[in-house]
Amino acid sequence: MNDQIRAREVRLVGPEGEQVGIVPLERALQLAADVDLDLVEVAPMARPPVCKLMDFGKFKYESALKAREARRNQQQTVIKEMKLRPKIDPHDYETKKGHVVRFLKAGDKVKVTIMFRGREQSRPELGYRLLRRLESEIQELGYVEAAPKQDGRNMTMVLAPHRATKAAAAERVAASAKAPRPPRDEDAQAPAEEPVAAASVVEGADAGGAAGTPGQ
Secondary structure, three states: OHHHOOOOEEEEEOOOOOEEEEEEHHHHHHHHHHOOOEEEEEEOOOOOOEEEEEOHHHHHHHHHHHHHHHHHHOOOOOEEEEEEOOOOOHHHHHHHHHHHHHHHHOOOEEEEEEEOOHHHHHOHHHHHHHHHHHHHHOOOOEEEEEEEEEEOOEEEEEEEEOHHHHHHHHHHHHHHHHOOOOOOHHHHHOOOOHHHHHHHHHHHHHHHHHOOOOOO
């Protein structure tokens, strides 16, 4: 940047992206000083190197803001786990399915595990049938990312939210982050005039005491 540039001539780009052309380094530095901007080398490997007129401090500040906003909007992928038994009670199944639906709506992946015990291990079709039932009932929110597979005494399947479901979850998170902070209880209970009134009472008491007002 500026005096740190060692090339004899540079390909100069104006502050609005306009092509100025190849000019001597001294001329480029003078142009930068004339408009109170920095001469920044943006393509040092080019021959001659490409330099641009810009406010480097403003450029760094805006870049930091964009990076911070990108990190804020980036939704970290979380894998939740839901465990079921092959002969699960209908009510328990609906409850656990509700959890799966909630996870998918939040934009998270879900690892569904069927746990076999004892003689149930000889009937893997029970678990497979249960996983396929769950897949069909949540297909509007997600899809099967990893098909059912047997892993020892367990059978697992991974569900992932659709892109639209994940986008909706990200929008809800962004909206909640921008929502105004609700007033605190103490703010609602203590009006702004109260401190002034309290000060007046204290001043009156001090004045009375100084005048020799008898105490109670």
